[in-house]
Amino acid sequence: MRASRFLFATLRETPNDAEVISHQLMLRAGMIRKLASGLYTWLPMGVRVLNKVAAIVREEMNNAGSLEVLMPVTQPASLWEESGRYIQYGPELLRFKDRHNNDFVLGPTHEEVITDLARNELKSYKQLPANFYQVQTKFRDEIRPRFGVMRSREFIMKDAYSFHADQESLQETYDKMYEAYCKIFTRLGLDFRPVQADTGSIGGSGSHEFHVLASSGEDDIAFSTESDYAANIEMAEAVLVGERAAPTQELKLVDTPNQKTIADVSAFLGTDPAHSVKALLVQGVAAEEGQDAPVVALFLRGDHELNEIKAEKHPLIAVPLTFATEEQIQALGLTAGFVGPQGLVEKGLTVIVDRAASVLSDFVAGANEADQHATGVNWERDAQFTEVFDLRNVVEGDPSPDGKGTLQIKRGIEVGHIFQLGQKYSEALGCKVLGKDGKPFTVTMGCYGIGVTRVVASAIEQNFDEKGIIWPEAIAPFEVAIVPMNAHKSPRTMEAAEALYAELTAAGYDVILDDRDERPGVKFSDLEITGIPHRIVIGEKGLDAGTFEYKGRRDAESVNISKEELLAKIAK
């Protein structure tokens, strides 16, 4: 490509409404332009990246045996009514009527359509397993689209769906997809982690998210320093460490007027929050329908945070997690901010203690009297509990649940998700095939998504500096830039540039020859902000000396090197 025939729509200024770096740099590098809230046009610089990402995704999906299909963007509402999601999905599902007044939606996902296809096309267990994917435009009517293509309304997904005779077959395909995703993100040149994700009612290893690690990520990922273990912080198990020591202190009551928070109390008493427990009173599950829900008391170490998803997994705790009302607390004779575990079981409450809190001794707790706390509290001697349970978020330094190393926590951007759907959709839509015994059975499904447009943004969130984007080579809009100096005055540099361009292009490199009538500073700045991995400057001096001025995008300085060295630098 000759730069004079390309659209360099670079911007010197950072646009006002771009909050995150990828959004800023995609605008500044001339990759995208906003058409309307959450709608972006991809300019030539952006499409080149997008197409490279999509090509890698397609190749690896094909290699893994998934078959490409293409389903419509517009979908009949009737299918969504069948699955129950027409109402359930909420206002993010864009609904509209066609000219005949029939109801349609703009597809945010395609489970309904593919299940409808499968129930019509798949007749026998012999056709299983089957795995279909597409790369298609999706629409989600976000209430507040932001972060550019990271959370846009229209976006491109690779979504795949598999169909199986049983769980074992699903697991096999799921594992294949896991491998394919690892290959895809590795080939894309991204630092990523497959992390165990919450599967709701399914449990087990039924869901993994693929996160690109980047400080701007919206999710916290816990991963081991020594093993492959990685999990969304909502899922990472906080294992029990150590044993409870024997009491050494007597229980004492101290006045703590108006000191309600752990921070307040610890500062007031001069103690470490890690040596205190905090109480959370939540709604329990009524023993029988029609009865009032009881209050359940949760106790965590003062420095730990409740993980609501974990709490919701306890059978005695109501879902969604709801805190007890002021009335309920008063009815129990307790005062919010001063609740301790002492005497609660005796009052008939269920008391659930987090693992870390359960091994404390001589700790600080509320005194169950207004403006009073207790020190030297010890489990069993002073306070009973119903059960020990994993209730908290892990923190850095916690042991890894697989026993190898300790946990680190980093932020991640979810770019992929694989999920064992089970029979949720196949049951709702009646997707059955004939078994070996000639009887119909409901198929088991998996689904596998990659946010293609989001991958582009996340690659930037992970790879940039003050000068702009730094592309991984596999998805750079161009791999190599050649800049002839004084091209419009020196036919010599232009000729040498053309010759090198022809040679590298023939060798399979994706090269841009910057033949624009612009100052070198403008060209260098454009090539840096757009993140081209290799830059080769051709000047008179170098031609005399038989050298090329080379600079890798991450290099601080350029170097003058021979042709041979140059080819080694850019070799893939």
Next chain:
Amino acid sequence: MRASRFLFATLRETPNDAEVISHQLMLRAGMIRKLASGLYTWLPMGVRVLNKVAAIVREEMNNAGSLEVLMPVTQPASLWEESGRYIQYGPELLRFKDRHNNDFVLGPTHEEVITDLARNELKSYKQLPANFYQVQTKFRDEIRPRFGVMRSREFIMKDAYSFHADQESLQETYDKMYEAYCKIFTRLGLDFRPVQADTGSIGGSGSHEFHVLASSGEDDIAFSTESDYAANIEMAEAVLVGERAAPTQELKLVDTPNQKTIADVSAFLGTDPAHSVKALLVQGVAAEEGQDAPVVALFLRGDHELNEIKAEKHPLIAVPLTFATEEQIQALGLTAGFVGPQGLVEKGLTVIVDRAASVLSDFVAGANEADQHATGVNWERDAQFTEVFDLRNVVEGDPSPDGKGTLQIKRGIEVGHIFQLGQKYSEALGCKVLGKDGKPFTVTMGCYGIGVTRVVASAIEQNFDEKGIIWPEAIAPFEVAIVPMNAHKSPRTMEAAEALYAELTAAGYDVILDDRDERPGVKFSDLEITGIPHRIVIGEKGLDAGTFEYKGRRDAESVNISKEELLAKIAK
């Protein structure tokens, strides 16, 4: 690809609701399935073809210097209001509101969006010409979608838009696109014609349609037997042939009671319709605003058909072409069905005669009296006219307007269209750049479309037989099929098939190995209906003899040939 891992969704029966052959065969070959009226899911067999078509289109657009972009499917209504098309486009434009009650449309085309992009990104004449294309999903809410993907609601277009400083530059890019389109359709392996199309007010060579010739086409294309000349029948000029002979007969009145049509009169009188003229009375243009429109009389040879688009180009004829009312005809003292040219000019009418009618002599015409015709009518002696004009559709055998050969007429399917837009959109949206003189000027635009999904259907309309589709090699889902006989019993044929598969795949062929546990008849039928160009059967006998059983999709019989001959057969 191994057939056992592919989805052969072939159907033995022709689906009821498929009217045209491409729709029938796309369903029967398992390429598409209907999701809802005008909405189709592309199955793996179809996507392979679609992707090959799109790849060829992209390559040639890139080669021609067009830059790929990607614009959203959803577009803000405000842009369509700016261009005036929000109302104008009619109910085919699907309009909807998002969750914030803002108006949007599903894009049937992208002139507004690209012009909005250009007015923001293009600042100077130095950036011109610019040419952008995309391959994107479009939506047109057809009142009656039909013919499968030929006239569906959701479809894929390659649409390109170019921007220019002047008409000369537009013509240059237009010519380049014309060449690129010829390359594309040639590479796709289609028998096509670029035909001059009506450009409305623009005129000249400002628009070409690209038609795939097929008997099921909706358009009539006239093209020369001896040259490249081709035009939509609405556009093809009917040139003047011959000269008017001197009168040899006297004008005679004959009674023709109730004989109103040319066919009736000719049969009644025993004359050739080609020796008669027929009258068409239409609305003219009022001399001054507020006055009644006069009636204009058109005369054509009895065997010719009026071309309304040509008639509308005459400055004295009202647009759109409207026939005179019964009252107007009576006011002139005429009787419909018995109008002749005699005395009309004298009554103050404008009389316009088609070229072919103008060289008749001794012809039959209405007598301007009820139930009477005149024979032996001659121009000038018996009847005056205001002007000779090209008013009729060409017919087979007419001379080609370029003077080379005669015209043939075939049916065509429009798969591409290139169009000089001029300043229609750039003016409406204020798309201006700075000129050399530092002053802003409105850019000139062109647009260039290819119906990617439609190309697939039209390729079938042109290439099929009673056994199914016959793909051009460039877009076949697979180029070669290898069928081992008794594969599940004979490891020998399977091994040989695997070896050949590996060899051909390595050589760059797109091969399917039919390893399914099915009878040969089922496999052969599937491979025929899906149109795979080359079939190689591997049996025990052939292995003993060192030959392969080869059959090209168009061949009547298979032949047993050596490996060398086989490779020559499939060589591209």
